[in-house]
Amino acid sequence: MSRAMIIGAGGVARVCAYKCVENSEVFSHLLIASRTKSKCDRLKAEL
Numbered sequence: 001m002s003r004a005m006i007i008g009a010g011g012v013a014r015v016c017a018y019k020c021v022e023n024s025e026v027f028s029h030l031l032i033a034s035r036t037k038s039k040c041d042r043l044k045a046e047l
Helices: 011-022 037-046
Strands: 002-007 027-033
Touching (some): 011 037, 027 037
Parallel strands (some): 002 027
């Protein structure tokens, strides 16, 4: 199982996060980094 680090929480990062979640057999952990914690929290809630 691999880990993925996504830098940013904008549109492209959101698509990337959804794709990683769709392939959960490949990616066991996701780390989302952004300048604002609220964006990360919002993305986490959507996933």
